[in-house]
Amino acid sequence: MKYLSEFRDPEVVEHYLEELHKVATRPWTIMEICGGQTHSLVKNGLLNLLPKQITMVHGPGCPVCVTPLNLIDKAVYLAEEKGVILCSFGDMIRVPGSSRSLLEAKANGADVRILYSPLEAVKIAQEHPHRQVVFFAVGFETTAPANALSVLHARRLGLTNYSILASHVLVPPAMEAVINDGEAQIQGFLAAGHVCTIMGLEEYEPIVQKYHIPMVVTGFEPVDLLQGILMTVKQLENGEAKLENQYSRVVKANGNPEARKVIEQVFEVSDREWRGIGNIPLSGWEVNASLAEFDANRKFSISIAKASECADCIAGQVLKGIKKPFECSQFGKGCTPITPLGAPMVSSEGACAAYYHFAEADVV
Structure with a gap:
């Protein structure tokens, strides 16, 4: 916590707020692309402290939120109909599917387990050689290395009863989809620092250049966010469009090469359905064909009809x-x-x- 204290310092926060009030002269709409950033902005009351000219809007930065109904229904089907040990991070089990959530499936007797790491699921597969174990692999680029490692680890152990139900989504294509949406009017982005920690910066420069839109890779603490917003507003006020890295203490230009190598061994890019948004081309990762035995979709030949979203949900x-x-x-x-x-x-x-x-x- 001592390390984080300087990024929560009220005096530094006040300094950046004063700078923002000086710099912002026109209305600007900025999207933070990460749900962690959204929570920090709201929890720390920063939205009400920003100049009235600055509107922060919240992007598709929550991988659980954009996991489509169809995939949740597949997970429920595996747990209930195929009798697998279905493992998942905690957030995912309460998300409603078309008829019920994984939590409701668990309450009805399905073997659904909440884990903190996919490697725990591999251990469960070792301990239960006569049961099929499926890990619901949800996340952006950030969680992909651990999910990929679980597959490689299971292969090294010779496990035939472990697979993942992949629901990995990629940030850059989602940014482009938001920019191209006729209703969204985004003038600048705060990019997700944790994603860039893995992937680096190279995927974002083409978006900045193509759409002439400022983008600042930003952390998650109040000082990070206010500095990132200030950097973005300065660009907007000056008519600039650059990719900048506020989170340089963590994010390097080439990301984490070893993590990226692991991802490339296990996953391949594919089209992906985003809940509430629709299909975004080349915006997801699936288990590649060489590791098909670890892909729950292929292993269980799952075919679940797509269901409609709740009409009252926006x-x-x-x-x-x-x-x-x-x-x-x-x-x-x-x-x-x-x-x-x-x-x-x-x-x-x-x-x-x-x-x-x-x-x-x-x-x-």
């Missing part, structure tokens, strides 16, 4: 930065963390959950 508009959570007629009423209509109210990185737990009534 999660897609929230994820694209078109609306704020409190603009949903069901927010805090028909949709709460106990009775969620959509994933952003459940996930620890969901914008709706952030507003429900932390936001003041007048947050903008």
Whole structure:
């Protein structure tokens, strides 16, 4: 915590807020692309401290939130109908599928287990050689190395009862999808620092150049976020469009080459359905064909019909930065963390959950 204290220093926060009030002369709309950044902005009350000219909107930066109904239904099917030991991170089990969540499947007797690491799932597969074990591998580029390592580890151990249900999504294609959406009016981005820690910066420069849009790779603490916003606003005020790295204490230009190498061994790029948004070409990772025996989709030949989203849920508009959570007629009423209509109210990185737990009534 001592290491983080300087990035939560009230005096430094006040300094950056003063600078922002001096620099911002026109209305600007900036999207933070990471759910962790959203929660920090809301929890620390930063949205109400920003100059009125600056509007922060919240992007599709929560991998749990964008996992489509179809994949959740597949996970439920595996747990209930195939009798597998279905392992998942905690956020995922409460996200509603078309008929029920993994938590409800667990309550009905399915063997659903909450883990902190996919390597725990490999250990479970070792301990239960006569049971099939599936890990629900959800995440952006950040969690992909650990999920890939679990596959490589299972292969080294000669396990034939371990596989993953991959739901990996990629940030750069999602950024382009948001920019190209007719309703979204984004003028600058705070890019997700943890993703860039793995992938580096090279994928973002083409987006900056193609759309002439400022982008600042930013951390998650109050000082990080305010400095990132200030860097973005300075570019906007000066008519510039550059890729800058506020999070240089962690993010290097080439990311983590060893982690990327592991990812490349296991995954290949594919089209991906994003919940509430739709199909985004080349925006996901699937287990490659050479490791097909570790791909739950192939192993179990899963075929689940696509289901429609809840008509009352505006999660897609929230994820694209078109609306704020409190603009949903069901927010805090028909949709709460106990009775969620959509994933952003459940996930620890969901914008709706952030507003429900932390936001003041007048947050903008």
